[in-house]
Amino acid sequence: MDGDRRLHIHTDPAALAHAVATRFAELARAAQEDHRGFHVALAGGSTPRLLYRTLASEFRDRVDWGATHVYFGDERCVAPDHPDSNYGMASEALLGQVALPPSQVHRIEAEDPDPRTAARRYAELLHRHLPHAHGETGGRFDLVLLGLGPDGHIASLFPDTAILDERQAWAAAVHVDKLHAWRISLTYPVIDAARHVALLVAGDGKADIVRDVLGRTEAAARYPAARLQPRGELEWFVDHAAARLLPGV
Numbered sequence: 363m364d365g366d367r368r369l370h371i372h373t374d375p376a377a378l379a380h381a382v383a384t385r386f387a388e389l390a391r392a393a394q395e396d397h398r399g400f401h402v403a404l405a406g407g408s409t410p411r412l413l414y415r416t417l418a419s420e421f422r423d424r425v426d427w428g429a430t431h432v433y434f435g436d437e438r439c440v441a442p443d444h445p446d447s448n449y450g451m452a453s454e455a456l457l458g459q460v461a462l463p464p465s466q467v468h469r470i471e472a473e474d475p476d477p478r479t480a481a482r483r484y485a486e487l488l489h490r491h492l493p494h495a496h497g498e499t500g501g502r503f504d505l506v507l508l509g510l511g512p513d514g515h516i517a518s519l520f521p522d523t524a525i526l527d528e529r530q531a532w533a534a535a536v537h538v539d540k541l542h543a544w545r546i547s548l549t550y551p552v553i554d555a556a557r558h559v560a561l562l563v564a565g566d567g568k569a570d571i572v573r574d575v576l577g578r579t580e581a582a583a584r585y586p587a588a589r590l591q592p593r594g595e596l597e598w599f600v601d602h603a604a605a606r607l608l609p610g611v
Contacts, residue, residue: 368597369576371605375564378601379412382560385597386417386505387424389558393504394429397493400504403433403548404456405517406448407509409562414456427462431491435508436518436547437470439477447472470533470546477535477544485533488552502594503556506548510563514571514585518547521586525549550589557594561587566603573607 372378390400404410417425438446442453449469457467468487474480492501508516518536519526525536525547532552537544553559563572574582576598582588590596605611 379416383416402505405507405509409564418459437472439472439544441473481535506556518545519586563604564601568604569607
């Protein structure tokens, strides 16, 4: 593995969730000591949901939620109470279970009839709220959590979509043709600028993607996850099923 990439393999999704929750708490403490706030972007999906439930139970008292600011890596263009809403899932599993001030939850207003307007507003919000370290010209997340889709997508950066080439806006709207739906997503520039990025991957169906991306095979080029170029630390948290094709596993 390169110096900016670390791989952690865990027995099952529950062990993976516990490990990421431990890392979440560590990074929250460090960020709060450094600049009095922890700014984290949440992911959607089943593996992150298990993490959120772990944070809301065993780790409830290990994080200073009053100094935590929550954002979202992407959102479906639905109302916040819709069953498909990433905000709705995170709210049920975590946000409504801990002492997190509502003013510090920054959701994507994806129910707006114009996804591009909603994306522009979210990009402006990020510019206003993300902390700037001394000497930096732009704000940075302390942590971006990402899941991995069966086609190698992260956030709503899907294969063969125009958003993959966006290099200016921090958030953008994207129409995913195969889903016949609009999404709003963070873009590579703001993800790559984060101090820490954590990719959560579980399940046998992701094994070929994990092998190709981490092994940097020719096939990796098709996967948006392979396009990450982090300035900070990138950590892969993978269960045994997803890691089964890696050498030595």
